[in-house]
Amino acid sequence: MTQIELEQFRRQVGSWLASNVPNAWRPALTNAEQGDFVELQKAWFTKLVEAGYATPHWPEGWPGGGRSLAEQKVIFEEVARADAPRLILYFVALYHAACTLFECGSEEQRQKYLPGILKGEIWCQGFSEPNAGSDLASLKTRAVRKGDKYIINGQKTWSTMAQYADHCLLLARTDSSGPPQAGLTYLLLDMKSPGVSVRPISQITGDDEFAEIFFDDVEVDVADRVGDEGAGWAVAQATLASERGLTLVELTQRMRYGLNILVGTLKSNGRLSDPVALADLGCLIPKVDAACALADQYLQKRINGTEQVGDASIVKLYYAQVLREFVALGVRVGGLDGQGDSGFMRGATQETGDWTLDYMNSYNWSIAGGSNEVQRNIIAERMLGMPREPKSWQLGE
Structure with missing residues (x-):
C-alpha cells in the first residue's frame, strides 16, 4: 500500500471512529x-468486529484479517486519536x-x-501463580494425564477479567524431573468446567480487573493441548510475544493524547503561567514523543524484518518510566483537588486525570508485559552480551 493509499485508509478509519466511538464513555x-x-465492552467489540477493525492482525481469510503492519499501525493510531475505549475485556482473546x-x-x-x-467469547490467561510471576518456570499447577484427559490441580493469580472468561490459556506442569522449563504443557481450558x-x-484503586483461579481435579481433553507435552514454555513465549508492537504503539499514542488532559489540569488550577509547572511539562513532552518514536521504530523493524531480541523490552521499559513521570506530574499540578479520588474510570489507560489513582495504577506497568527487572535482564544479556543471571535450579537450590 502506497503512502497516499495509507492516508486514504487513515481518513476512512478516522471517519468511522468519529461516528461510532461510544458517546461520553x-x-x-x-x-x-x-x-x-x-x-459497553461487548457492544464496542461487536462494532469493531463488524467494521473489520478488531482483527486486522489476523491472517487473510478471517474477517478483518490480512492487513499489513502499516495498516494495523494506522488503525491503532486512529483509535488512540479518537479516544476510543480500550478493548481490555477482549485483549487476551484477540491477541494472546x-x-x-x-x-x-x-x-x-x-x-x-x-x-x-x-x-464475543472471552479468554483469560492462566500463567502467573502466587510464587511464580515473572519466573514462570517455577509454577506449581499440575496437569496429570489419565487416558485422553489431563487432570488439573493448582492456582493461578493476576488473571485479567477471569471472572468473565469463557476459556483460559493454561500453563501447567506435567514433569518435574528436568529443567523447570522442560516440564510445562500448554492447555486450552473451558472456564465452565467442574x-x-x-x-x-x-x-x-477500587477496580477488580484481576482474579485468582483455582483448579480442583479439572479435566481438559488432550485434544486441547497446544503443541507437544512438555513444550509449553516455547508456546508461552509465542503467546507473550503477541502483545508487542501494536500494543506499544497504542499505549504510547494514548499517552500523547493524555497530554491534553494534563494541560487541562494546569488550566483548571491556574498553573499555565507557573514557570516550574511549565518547565516540568516542557521536560515531559519530548519524553512522550521519544516513547512514541521508539514504538514506531520498533514496529518499523517488525515491518522490515530486522527486529532483534530486546527491541520490545527497550520500548516497554521506557514507556513504564515515562508513564510514571507523566502521572507524577499530574499529581503535582493537580493541587489539593488532585489528592482526592474522583472515581475509577473503567476502560481507560492510566492517563485519566484522576491523578492519584493514575499514579497508583502506573505501578502496574512495572510488572505488566514482563517486569522491568526482566526487561533489563533481556537487554543486558541478549543485546549487550553481558553474563547471564544464574537460575536458582542451576545453583542447586
Missing part, C-alpha cells in the same frame, strides 16, 4: 459497576489466544475456538 464508566463496563492458535495451534483448534472469539472457581481481586 469516560464519565459513563467513572464509578460504574463492572457489569456496565462489560456490557488468537495469535497462539495461529502460530502453534492445530487447524482443528483454530476452527473450534477462533469463530467463538469473533462472536472444579474451576474464580475469586476477583479487589485493588486499592
Whole structure:
C-alpha cells in the first residue's frame, strides 16, 4: 500500500471512529459497576468486529484479517486519536489466544475456538501463580494425564477479567524431573468446567480487573493441548510475544493524547503561567514523543524484518518510566483537588486525570508485559552480551 493509499485508509478509519466511538464513555464508566463496563465492552467489540477493525492482525481469510503492519499501525493510531475505549475485556482473546492458535495451534483448534472469539467469547490467561510471576518456570499447577484427559490441580493469580472468561490459556506442569522449563504443557481450558472457581481481586484503586483461579481435579481433553507435552514454555513465549508492537504503539499514542488532559489540569488550577509547572511539562513532552518514536521504530523493524531480541523490552521499559513521570506530574499540578479520588474510570489507560489513582495504577506497568527487572535482564544479556543471571535450579537450590 502506497503512502497516499495509507492516508486514504487513515481518513476512512478516522471517519468511522468519529461516528461510532461510544458517546461520553469516560464519565459513563467513572464509578460504574463492572457489569456496565462489560456490557459497553461487548457492544464496542461487536462494532469493531463488524467494521473489520478488531482483527486486522489476523491472517487473510478471517474477517478483518490480512492487513499489513502499516495498516494495523494506522488503525491503532486512529483509535488512540479518537479516544476510543480500550478493548481490555477482549485483549487476551484477540491477541494472546488468537495469535497462539495461529502460530502453534492445530487447524482443528483454530476452527473450534477462533469463530467463538469473533462472536464475543472471552479468554483469560492462566500463567502467573502466587510464587511464580515473572519466573514462570517455577509454577506449581499440575496437569496429570489419565487416558485422553489431563487432570488439573493448582492456582493461578493476576488473571485479567477471569471472572468473565469463557476459556483460559493454561500453563501447567506435567514433569518435574528436568529443567523447570522442560516440564510445562500448554492447555486450552473451558472456564465452565467442574472444579474451576474464580475469586476477583479487589485493588486499592477500587477496580477488580484481576482474579485468582483455582483448579480442583479439572479435566481438559488432550485434544486441547497446544503443541507437544512438555513444550509449553516455547508456546508461552509465542503467546507473550503477541502483545508487542501494536500494543506499544497504542499505549504510547494514548499517552500523547493524555497530554491534553494534563494541560487541562494546569488550566483548571491556574498553573499555565507557573514557570516550574511549565518547565516540568516542557521536560515531559519530548519524553512522550521519544516513547512514541521508539514504538514506531520498533514496529518499523517488525515491518522490515530486522527486529532483534530486546527491541520490545527497550520500548516497554521506557514507556513504564515515562508513564510514571507523566502521572507524577499530574499529581503535582493537580493541587489539593488532585489528592482526592474522583472515581475509577473503567476502560481507560492510566492517563485519566484522576491523578492519584493514575499514579497508583502506573505501578502496574512495572510488572505488566514482563517486569522491568526482566526487561533489563533481556537487554543486558541478549543485546549487550553481558553474563547471564544464574537460575536458582542451576545453583542447586
